[in-house]
Amino acid sequence: MEITKEILGNHIQKAKQGDQSSFNFLLHHFWSDIYNYQLKRNQNENDAEDITIQTFSKAFDKINSFDKKYQFKTWLTTISKNIHIDLIRRNKKSINTTTSEDQEAEAYKIVDNNPTPEDNLITEQNLAKLLEDIKQLKPKYQEVIHLRFFKELSYKEIAEHLNEPMSNVKVKLLRAKKILAEIINKS
Numbered sequence: 001m002e003i004t005k006e007i008l009g010n011h012i013q014k015a016k017q018g019d020q021s022s023f024n025f026l027l028h029h030f031w032s033d034i035y036n037y038q039l040k041r042n043q044n045e046n047d048a049e050d051i052t053i054q055t056f057s058k059a060f061d062k063i064n065s066f067d068k069k070y071q072f073k074t075w076l077t078t079i080s081k082n083i084h085i086d087l088i089r090r091n092k093k094s095i096n097t098t099t100s101e102d103q104e105a106e107a108y109k110i111v112d113n114n115p116t117p118e119d120n121l122i123t124e125q126n127l128a129k130l131l132e133d134i135k136q137l138k139p140k141y142q143e144v145i146h147l148r149f150f151k152e153l154s155y156k157e158i159a160e161h162l163n164e165p166m167s168n169v170k171v172k173l174l175r176a177k178k179i180l181a182e183i184i185n186k187s
Contacts, residue, residue: 003029008072015063026072027056027174033073034080041084049138051087053175055080057167133183141176148173 008029014022034055038048059066059079066075134145147158155173159166 009068012063012066012068012072015060016066023060024174026060027171028178030073030076031056031175034076037077038080038084041081047087051080051083053168053171054083056171057165058083060171061165061167129187130184133180133187136183137176137179141172141179144169144172145176145180 011022011025015026031052035048035052038051038055039045042048042051055076059076062079066072134142137145143162144158147153147161148155153161155166155169158169162169
């Protein structure tokens with residue numbers, strides 16, 4: 001879907017005022033561009049997704065510094081590029097192990113499908129289908145959904161639990177809810 005400069009400018013202005021639906025619109029509209037950019041740069045889906053989450057987190061924290069004389073997509077891409085460079089520098093300083101896609105695929109096959117006590121409670125409440133849909137999410141999205149909606153932790157508590165900035169938690173939750181909605185709609 002192509003959006004006009006007016007629509008985009010309107011959403012950016014609303015986001016600067018803290019409008020959550022505008023943040024969601026910007027995340028939804030530009031997610032693929034930034035994710036694909038990172039995927040081409042580092043050839044790893046998990047890294048690309050993590051950097052994309054950090055990109056939107058940083059962009060949303062600094063949305064008031066965006067200058068409308070520049071393209072929003074270019075601004076996001078620059079933030080994403082800088083985060084990637086910072087990660088490369090950080091990784092050069094530490095010992096880093098990488099896994100191949102085959103190793104990652106094997107790790108996903110080792111999922112324990114035995115029901116947890118929470119699974120049993122949800123099943124008793126006729127919500128087993130929702131839990132199955134949640135289990136289709138990547139583990140990091142499962143975790144934020146679990147912490148927010150099952151343990152009912154606040155954004156701040158989740159950020160402390162995950163040792164991540166609150167803005168990362170918000171972006172992960174937005175992304176997890178969007179993917180979960182897509183899963184539910186398909187089934």
